[in-house]
Amino acid sequence: MRTVAVMIVAMLAGSMQLAAQGWKQIYPAWPVDEYTSITKGGGDTVYITAANFTLLRSTDRGVHWEYIFRTPGAYDIWSSGYDGTRLYLLPGGRPY
16 A cells, blocks of 8 residues: 555656656758648749748748748738739639
């Protein structure tokens, strides 16, 4: 009976220690988006659309990128198009 009591105390102590620990993202160290389309804009501009209502833009042929907007938990952007003047986005619901 004493052995059972010692085991229960050890299990409780171990579970309290685990509860105090948290998850830490190790790899990758940056936010991850599922990219859905790449669209060539005017000049050296390129656009990438992604999940989480994300739009990225590069004005130097893809060397550097900037977020135009990103809204985690929102709709995904499935496709995009450029007509020489405007960028068009096709948002959609999540398939899951």
